[in-house]
Amino acid sequence: MEDRKSLPFTDGVIHEVQRFLDIVPFSVPHYAFKDVSFRGYTIPKDTIILPLLHSVLKEEKHWATPWSFNPQHFLDQNGNFKKNPAFLPFSAAVS
Template identity: 80%
Template sequence: MEDRKSLPFTDAVLHEIQRLIDIVPMNIPHYALQDISFRGYTIPKDTIIIPLLHSVLREEKQWETPWSFNPQHFLDQKGNFKKNQAFLPFSAGKRACVGEFLARMELFLILTSLLQRFTFSCPGGPNSVDLSPEYSSFANLPRRYDVIATPRR
C-alpha cells in the first residue's frame, strides 16, 4: 500500500473506473428523522430520500468529460493525483460505506498485482468491449466479455 502514493496514474485510473462504473447509482434509500429545511424546500419527517450518487458522478460542472473514461479527472497538470469532491461512490455523511477503506485497499492491491503479472487484451480488440453497464435491481454491473491474460516475462 506504501507504493500507492508513488503511483498517481494507477490511482487516477482506479478512481476513474469507480466514477464511470457508478456501481450504486441510486445509493441506499434514507429517510428524514425530522422536518428539514433544505434550499428553500421543506422535507417532512419520515420522507424517503434517495440521494442519487449517479448525478454527482456525472455532474457536468465537476467533470470535464462526465460520460467517458478519463483518468485526467484525477490528475493535475504535473501528473500528481488530484482529489475531486464529487467522487462519492461510497456516499457521504454518517451512513457512508464503512467498508470504504478496505474496498479501496483491495481494489488497489488486486489490480496492481494482476497488472504486474499479466498483460490483458481481448479477442475483438479494445473497441469491441461494451462499457455500458448492465443494470440489476440496484447496481450497475459490468457486462461479461472474454479476456486474454498473457503472463508477463
C-alpha cells in the first residue's frame, strides 16, 4: 500500500478497468422509505430501487472518452492520480 502513491498510472489503470468493464452494472437494491421526488418523477414509498451504475460510468459529462479505455480519466495534467466523483464501480447511495 505504501507504493500506491508512487504508482499513479497503475492506480489509474486499475480504476479505469473497473469503470470501463462495468463489472457490477447494478448496485445493491435500495428501498424507498417515503415518497421521493427525483428529477420531476415521484418514487412512491415502498418502491424497490435498483441503481444502474452503467449510466454514470459511461456519462459523457463526466468522462472525456466514456466509450474508450483511457487511464487518463484518473490522472491530472501532471500525471498524478485524481479521484472522480462519478466513479461508482460497485454501489450508489440513494437518499
